[in-house]
Amino acid sequence: MKDIYTSVDIGSDTIKIVVCEMLRDKLNLLAASSVKSKGIKKGLITNFEEAQQSLKLAVSKIEEMLGTQIKHALVSVPSYFAEYLMIKGSINILSDDQIISGADIDRVIESAVATHDITGKAIITTIPIDFSIDNQRLIKDPKGMQSNLLAMRGIMVVTPKKNLYSVLNLFDSIGIEVDDISINAIGDYFSFKTDDVDDLVGAVVNIGAEVTNISLFNKGIIVRSSILQKGGKNIDSDLSYMYHISLESSCELKEKFALAHKKNASSNDFCEVIMDDGEKKKINQYEASEVVMARIEDILKSVKDEISVLTKNRLDYMIITGGTSNMMHFNYVVDEVFGKVATVGNIKLIGVRNNRYSSAIGNILYFVSKLELRGNSYTMFTRNEIEELGSNRKSVTEDSNDSMLSKVFGYFFGE
Secondary structure, eight states, X not given: OOEEEEEEEEOSSEEEEEEEEEETTEEEEEEEEEEEOOSEETTEESOHHHHHHHHHHHHHHHHHHHTSOOOEEEEEEOOTTOEEEEEEEEEEOOSTTOBOOHHHHHHHHHHHHTTSOOTTEEEEEEEEEEEEETTTEXXXXXXXXXXXXXXXXXXXXXXXXXXXXXHHHHHHHTTOEEEEEEEHHHHHHHHHOOTTGGGSEEEEEEEOSSOEEEEEEETTEEEEEEEESOOHHHHHHHHHHHHTOOHHHHHHHHHHTOOSSGGGOOSSOEEEEEOTTSOEEEEEHHHHHHHHHHHHHHHHHHHHHHHHHHOSSXXXXXXXXXXXXXXXXXXXXXXXXXXXXXXXXXXXXXXXOOGGGHHHHHHHHHHHHHHHHTTOOOXXXXXXXXXXXXXXXXXXXXXXXXXXXXXXXXXXXXX
C-alpha cells in the first residue's frame, strides 16, 4: 500500500489542496489546486454557506484530477488566540520486557496533556520536545529502548473551541473526515526545515492575502506566534488607490507586471489598464514597482517590530513564505530590511513550486513525522482507490508555475 495524504489550507484569498504520496522518505505530488475562497476572512469562517461552496469546488477539482473521491484530509486551523503550553508527563512501562513502544509514547503524551485544565479551549496538536528514560537520558525517540519509567516534555497548542469546531463542521458538512489538525505555522516550518535549523532559534513568517503570521521556533518547536493585519491585499489597495483601478486589476498588475523591488524595474516598460472612469491608462513598471516596494517594506518592518516584541533574543534564522513572497525580486527587499539572517522560502516540490502551498505541503510532512514517532503508518486511500489513481489521474496540478472532534486522528490517544 502506498501512503497517500490530502492536505487542505483554508485561506482568506484561496483554498489550497495538495495530494501527495510518501515514497522512500520523499514526497511526490499527485495533484494540487487552489480556488478563490468566499465566506472566509482573515482565516476565520464568516459565512458558512459560502465557505462550504468554495471548499466543495476546490475538492471537486482535485477529485476530477485524481479520478477518485476525497474522503479524508489533514486540515489547518487559524492561529488566532493560540496558546503554547509547556507540558510534562511520565508513565510506567507496563510490558513484561519493558521495551518502549509507540503506544507508550501515546500514553506519556496523554498523561502530560491531562495535567492542564483547558476548559473552553481545544487541543490542536502536541509536540514532544524530548523524552527521558529512568529520569536520565534526554532523547528524541525512545521507541525500542528499555526502561521502567518514560517521561516527556512538550508543547501543547490550544485554541478557542470555536476556531476548531467551525472548521471541523465545514468538512463534516461535505462528507470529508478530518484525520489530523494543525496550524499553518507548523506546516510552513516543516516545508523548509533542515537539520541545521532544528538546532537553532528562529522565526517563520507567512505573508498571506489579508494577514501576516509570525511564529517563533526554538530547536524546531513552535513557542510563540502573532498575527499582523497586513498582507498582499494591502499592495492591491495601494495600486488601486494610486492608479484609480479596480482591486482585481491591481492584483493582476502586482502579480504579472510589477516587481517587488524597483532597482531592476524598467522605466520603458508599460502596462495598459482600465481606470474606474473607463479611461485607459499606461502604467510605468518602475513607478508601479515603487508602490509595491513601499508596501512590502512596510509589512516587513512591521514584522521586524513584532518580532522584537515577541522575543529579545537574537534570531539565528528567519524564513519568509506565503503567496506574496513569490513576487520577483522579493528577496532584495528582504535583504535590505533584515540582512542575511532572513531568507525567502523556496518550495521545490515538482508541480507546485509556489510558496502559497508551503503550509499544506508542510502539514503532510508534520503528520508523517508524528506517525514515525509512534511507529505507525497510515494512508487516506484504500487499495482500490489507489488503483483508480493510477488509471484515472488527469493532471498533476493546475499550477503550471511550478466528522467532529472525537474523530480527529491527530490526537493518537484512541477513543
